[in-house]
Amino acid sequence: xMRDEINDCLERLTSHLKNGAVKEACRYSLLAGGKxxxxxxxxxxxxxxxxxxxxxxxxxxxxxxIHTYSLIHDDLPAMDDxxxxxxxxxxxxxxxxxxxxxxxxALLTEAFYVLSxxxxxxxxxxxxxxxxxxxxxxxxxxxxxxxxDLYFENRKAELEDLKxxxxxxxxxxxxxxxxMATIIAKEEDLAIWREIGKYIxxxxxxxxxxxxxxxxxxxxxxKTGVDSIHHKSTYVSLLGLEEAKKQCESYYHKTxxxxxxxxxxxxxxxxxxxxxxxxxx
Amino acid sequence: xMRDEINDCLERLTSHLKNGAVKEACRYSLLAGGKxxxxxxxxxxxxxxxxxxxxxxxxxxxxxxIHTYSLIHDDLPAMDDxxxxxxxxxxxxxxxxxxxxxxxxALLTEAFYVLSxxxxxxxxxxxxxxxxxxxxxxxxxxxxxxxxDLYFENRKAELEDLKxxxxxxxxxxxxxxxxMATIIAKEEDLAIWREIGKYIxxxxxxxxxxxxxxxxxxxxxxKTGVDSIHHKSTYVSLLGLEEAKKQCESYYHKTxxxxxxxxxxxxxxxxxxxxxxxxxx
Numbered sequence: 053x054m055r056d057e058i059n060d061c062l063e064r065l066t067s068h069l070k071n072g073a074v075k076e077a078c079r080y081s082l083l084a085g086g087k088x089x090x091x092x093x094x095x096x097x098x099x100x101x102x103x104x105x106x107x108x109x110x111x112x113x114x115x116x117x118i119h120t121y122s123l124i125h126d127d128l129p130a131m132d133d134x135x136x137x138x139x140x141x142x143x144x145x146x147x148x149x150x151x152x153x154x155x156x157x158a159l160l161t162e163a164f165y166v167l168s169x170x171x172x173x174x175x176x177x178x179x180x181x182x183x184x185x186x187x188x189x190x191x192x193x194x195x196x197x198x199x200x201d202l203y204f205e206n207r208k209a210e211l212e213d214l215k216x217x218x219x220x221x222x223x224x225x226x227x228x229x230x231x232m233a234t235i236i237a238k239e240e241d242l243a244i245w246r247e248i249g250k251y252i253x254x255x256x257x258x259x260x261x262x263x264x265x266x267x268x269x270x271x272x273x274x275k276t277g278v279d280s281i282h283h284k285s286t287y288v289s290l291l292g293l294e295e296a297k298k299q300c301e302s303y304y305h306k307t308x309x310x311x312x313x314x315x316x317x318x319x320x321x322x323x324x325x326x327x328x329x330x331x332x333x
Numbered sequence: 334x335m336r337d338e339i340n341d342c343l344e345r346l347t348s349h350l351k352n353g354a355v356k357e358a359c360r361y362s363l364l365a366g367g368k369x370x371x372x373x374x375x376x377x378x379x380x381x382x383x384x385x386x387x388x389x390x391x392x393x394x395x396x397x398x399i400h401t402y403s404l405i406h407d408d409l410p411a412m413d414d415x416x417x418x419x420x421x422x423x424x425x426x427x428x429x430x431x432x433x434x435x436x437x438x439a440l441l442t443e444a445f446y447v448l449s450x451x452x453x454x455x456x457x458x459x460x461x462x463x464x465x466x467x468x469x470x471x472x473x474x475x476x477x478x479x480x481x482d483l484y485f486e487n488r489k490a491e492l493e494d495l496k497x498x499x500x501x502x503x504x505x506x507x508x509x510x511x512x513m514a515t516i517i518a519k520e521e522d523l524a525i526w527r528e529i530g531k532y533i534x535x536x537x538x539x540x541x542x543x544x545x546x547x548x549x550x551x552x553x554x555x556k557t558g559v560d561s562i563h564h565k566s567t568y569v570s571l572l573g574l575e576e577a578k579k580q581c582e583s584y585y586h587k588t589x590x591x592x593x594x595x596x597x598x599x600x601x602x603x604x605x606x607x608x609x610x611x612x613x614x
Contacts, residue, residue: 164463
């Protein structure tokens, strides 16, 4: 239901873009399905305060635009050089490299247009959302994580390096929707949600590494065993499967402790957090 | 003086970025000199209203970050495949493609961080600046222009196509600083500055085409005659040199008419507009 609403909104937000290859490429990648975890996290956190999330769906879609842009650019030949994403050709394979680069640029820029153009939130809060999202996705966040990931492609990453890569590459854009929800729902809780985001981001990434070993290719829509082929350090390669599972659990428990400290609908929030950690795809 | 202040500010704004190849690449491209036309346009327009421009230098630098990101991405092998920019190796030549893509992404994102993080303007006005700049640089503006430019690489562009390409590719990011200045100085004048930006953008691009034919390679810091080697339609190839010069003059005169209709320091504004049109580099 919430996911359908997000999908409808993404469809609507990109339908008015100027026609051409870049619009097609943006929509090809953005409307390819996907779990919509990041916007779902934001909207569910808002809902957990007993607030109607519907006025904020567009704002949540801005986060999905940033996430999709990062996938398009990460898949490029000069970066991770991936041909498949969610079981379909990656953007630069379905179109061409130039169009994929521009589609990423367009989605990144459009995200900030959506946040600024929104009619439901006052300017003070919108500015805070833009500050949080731009910090989380730029050189102080996701871009830095991708840089570090590339840096360690030909070097052995130790556990601390790995934690650092993932804290930025994946963690920041899982933290951001929770922090953005707090700006809308209850600013005083910001520090706690920042912590929740940090722990759940780490748990999410460990589960990602675990799925690369024990996951089902069909469900995942991508090849497994890729990390080990590339001799890439992962939580599983550094800690072993059992210890990795234990650490994932431990981060998840830290998350739960924080969640129970908040005056929110705990069940609602735990439902979505659990779906992140116990996912099989 | 104003240009030095802009350069100092760009240096300061990027000095705190997280260390690594992407930071180096951002600074390599951003601090490579350049005329700083776009931030100068914004600050001079503010000044022409008798307002001290100093509190707004950071905001103006956000526009230069967007401009620089677009140069880095446009130079990539998959796009215009340029090896030289301002007499130095382009970003992906000095670093590598992955780093250049990420540096562009980082600068684009950082621009919106700078606008949202600014401490001198109220949130209402900051939101308006972000809306203007994101619209001007995304799929409704500069990115669309680059898409159209690539589209016509292997097709003959007629005069109307050419005007359209440049209105988006170059024009939008010349219009934006003037519109942003108006938000700060006098919102009622927005429509007039939008017109001024449109005309001066066209004149600027015609002068660019003219310089590709009669310009001095040393002053320009890049090769001339490139358009004709690539059989690219330009104002000069479609209209001839004399008629192109005449049209440039004509757009410039339209600009002046609008400028004289405003209650501002005309001399100040005309000084910078003239430097755009009568430039030899």
